[in-house]
Amino acid sequence: MAAQFCTQKLNELQQIVHGHGTFMLTLCVLDLIFSLLATTGNLLVIRALWKASTIPANMKRLFLSLAFSDLALGLIAQLAFVVINTVMLKMAANGNFDFDFFCPTILNAAYFLSSLLACASFLNVTAIAVDRLLAVSLHLRYQQLITSKRVVFSLVSLWLTSGVAALIYISFPNHNNLGVVAIEFTGLFLTTVAYVRIYKVVRYHQNQIHSLLQLSNVKQGSNSRKRSLLITLCLFMLFL
Numbered sequence: 001m002a003a004q005f006c007t008q009k010l011n012e013l014q015q016i017v018h019g020h021g022t023f024m025l026t027l028c029v030l031d032l033i034f035s036l037l038a039t040t041g042n043l044l045v046i047r048a049l050w051k052a053s054t055i056p057a058n059m060k061r062l063f064l065s066l067a068f069s070d071l072a073l074g075l076i077a078q079l080a081f082v083v084i085n086t087v088m089l090k091m092a093a094n095g096n097f098d099f100d101f102f103c104p105t106i107l108n109a110a111y112f113l114s115s116l117l118a119c120a121s122f123l124n125v126t127a128i129a130v131d132r133l134l135a136v137s138l139h140l141r142y143q144q145l146i147t148s149k150r151v152v153f154s155l156v157s158l159w160l161t162s163g164v165a166a167l168i169y170i171s172f173p174n175h176n177n178l179g180v181v182a183i184e185f186t187g188l189f190l191t192t193v194a195y196v197r198i199y200k201v202v203r204y205h206q207n208q209i210h211s212l213l214q215l216s217n218v219k220q221g222s223n224s225r226k227r228s229l230l231i232t233l234c235l236f237m238l239f240l
Contacts, residue, residue, distance in 0.1 A: 038074025115166035
C-alpha cells in the first residue's frame with residue numbers, strides 16, 4: 001500500500017514538472033520563505049513561553065506543543081518538499097526524468113512527516129479551544145479536574161493519534177481522503193462549538209456586569225460607560 005501511495009504521488013509530481021515547471025519553482029520559493037518565517041516565529045514563541053512565569057502550566061504545555069508542531073512543519077516538512085521539488089526541477093532541466101529513486105523511502109517519509117505534523121498542529125488548536133472552554137465552564141473545579149498529568153496524557157495521546165492518522169494516510173491511498181475529512185470535520189466542529197460557548201459565557205458575564213452597574217448607579221454618563229467597557233475587555237482577555 002505504501003508503495004502504491006508513493007507511486008501515485010510521484011506521478012502527480014512528474015505531471016507538474018512536465019507541464020507546470022514555473023509553478024513548481026514558485027511554490028519552492030514560497031515554501032522556503034514560509035519555512036524561514038515559521039521557524040523563526042515559532043522559535044521566538046517557544047522562547048517566550050519557556051521564560052513566561054505568569055502563564056498557567058497547562059496552558060503553557062498546550063501552546064508549547066502547538067509551537068513545536070508548527071516549528072517542525074516549517075523546519076522539516078516544508079524544507080523537505082523544497083529539496084525534493086528542487087531536485088526534480090534540476091533533473092528535468094537536464095533532460096533526466098528518472099525519478100524512481102524517490103520511491104518508496106524518500107516521498108513516503110516526507111509525506112508521513114508532513115501529515116503527522118499537520119495533524120498534530122490541527123489537533124493542538126482543537127485541544128486549546130476545548131481547554132479554554134473547560135476553564136470557563138468549570139471555574140474553580142478546573143484546577144482539580146484538569147491536572148498536569150491529564151494534560152500530559154492528552155498531549156501524548158494527541159501525538160500518537162497524529163502518528164496513526166499519518167500512517168493510515170500513507171497505507172490506504174485510495175481512501176485516505178476520508179480520514180482527512182473525518183479529522184478536519186471533528187476538529188472544526190469541536191473548535192467551533194468551544195468558541196461559540198466561550199463567546200456566550202463572555203456575553204453573559206458582560207450583561208451581568210452591565211446590570212450591576214445600572215443598579216448601583218455608580219458614576220453615570222461617559223465615565224460609567226468607559227469603566228464598563230474596560231471591565232468587559234479585561235474579562236474578555238482573561239477568558240481568552
